[in-house]
Amino acid sequence: MSGTFLGMPAFPKAAREAVGDERLRANLRHATHTIRDKRARAVGELEDWEALREAGKQIKDHTLRHLDRYLVQLEEAVTAAGGIVHWACDAAEANRIVADLVKATGETEVVKVKSMATQEIGLNEALEAEGIRAYETDLAELIVQLADDRPSHILVPAIHRNRGEIRDIFHDTMKNWGRPAPEGLTDEPAELAEAARLHLREKFLRAKVAISGANFMVAESGTLVVVESEGNGRMCLTLPETLISVVGVEKVVPTWRDLEVFLQTLPRSSTAERMNPYTSTWTGTIDGDGPTAFHLVLLDNGRTDTLADEVGRQALRCIRCSACLNVCPVYERAGGHAYGSVYPGPIGAILSPQLRGTTSEIDASLPYASSLCGACYDVCPVAIDIPEVLVHLRERVAQGGPAVTRGEKVVLRPARGHAAERAAMRAARWVLGSPGVLRTGQRFAARTRRLHPRTLPGPGRAWSASRDLPSMPAEPFRDWWQRTNGGKGEAQ
């Protein structure tokens, strides 16, 4: 479950296998369509959605452009509130820090709140190697952990499992991790949730150390924010004596007030709710209420390399809502595992090759795991232009060029075996570089989408041979933009 899944085939191969899995495709299709329809309704309720989206983008961009200043401010505020701040250049260092902190408490068990950052660094495995057992407490993460499986979606990591499979997993494996599943467990979701409740409650009551991530960190006050639904987050953040939060450096926002934007856009984009059931905020330690020791581990692990790329930097705006996964025709067919990373879908296709570099086969293939239909950009609550970054990264893979790796400037060589890609690239760059052509092309593609070929002609054939061409959205984004009067000159 660590950052790079060892032995992971490159995207085209992994995707082709997933596409052949009927049950996986049915589970995914049902799930992604359900969430995206609900999301559209939840977003439609706010008449100022585009203004909130723009503000979110601006706050994040501003923060990234002054990231050093805001991190130092955050560090001061957390320290003043009684917390201890640690800095980690990479996964190994972050894991080392956490393992040492846990060992210093004398404990050999920790409870965990679902967190992408700790999955990214492979924390559970690193702790296991040190004799420390980490219990996942989010229901979906618990399912993944019990099944010795990998997460396949940012928000619902067990989205690829149906209720029958979950019943079997609980029945067979809960006993190896603590309280066994109740006798005669059926596949009713309410019964399954109850089994998880009983299984985890004994862990919450016993736990002395908890590990979390955070959705946001507020520089001016030193406040951390965790957004969740089940209450497992509240349990972990409140009951144990020691709390360790591992958070990517890009999660900082300047002010308390900035949360008014993200606490409106995140739940609606993510679970399609007006507000998620629980949000917890804490600032350092509070006398008599909650953990008495709080450690914040600020994680780089490729984020500063991403920051160094003026086009790719925008990926750091991501608030991990998962909306882009649910609208992506490629994700819907390929499933989350094909992306070979804890970050699947469109955001994974741009984030993983930037965090990890494009030298491995899977990372070099990820920028091609897209049809560039633009649906991901349309739904993104912080307006990350994912297609733009994809094209940029394709160019890097195909042609090589300057990049930053672990803080050092490097010149990448063109990836081997990407000749066909290079041809497709040139075409894509021509189209995307000329707004007029792009507009016509998108309209044409949308209007003719029923006639859309399954393979591309000419030099594109080799490129499309290993890809299903997805159907195009009914209305091009630019048409929608103009129709809804949201463009303000943008689409001229």
Next chain:
Amino acid sequence: MSSREIVLGRIRRALADVPAGDHAYADAVTRDYLREHGTRTREETAALLAENLSEYRAVVHRTDADGLPALLARLLTERGATSVLVPPGLPADWLGASEVTRVHDRAASSAYELEKADSVVTGCAVAIAETGTLVLDGSPDQGRRRITLMPDHHICVVHVPDQLVSSLPQALERLDPARPLTWISGPSATSDIELDRVEGVHGPRALEVVLLGGR
């Protein structure tokens, strides 16, 4: 060099393209989004809160100060509660009509002890109508974070209109980030199994809200 210096150094080099006189925070963000969505009377705002809470399967009641003790007694009885957690600053008369055993949260109380309580009654810091959200800030009438987490039944009393706001921006400006805040929008829920919403995983499975006053 410490990791702190390494990371900050990498950031500064990565941002070499950012001009020295780049926008100050105050100019960098256009805040032309709304402070609240739509205009409502106080009564309409209270009705919207009730509606949104109900949609997330919280049960909403309305009463005035005189009716509160009887209502709370009835809700605890209907639930079959034999013990109720009481935050230190809960007004004494609120539970005056109830026979249920009161359990007081103490510094030494273990999670195991608190878990045995059937219900908990608290006040509220701010309630947000547009999102159906209650915010607790650890004040004496709300108690420590753990007491609203362990029992399976939470009754939260909201003063209307004093503690009621329309929108999230209005709530944030009232709240103090230095306090430990818990935002609650309906009972605990999960949608992790085939996206079927199931109430109650780890937090209280039943949330009842009493809107007090301002009928």
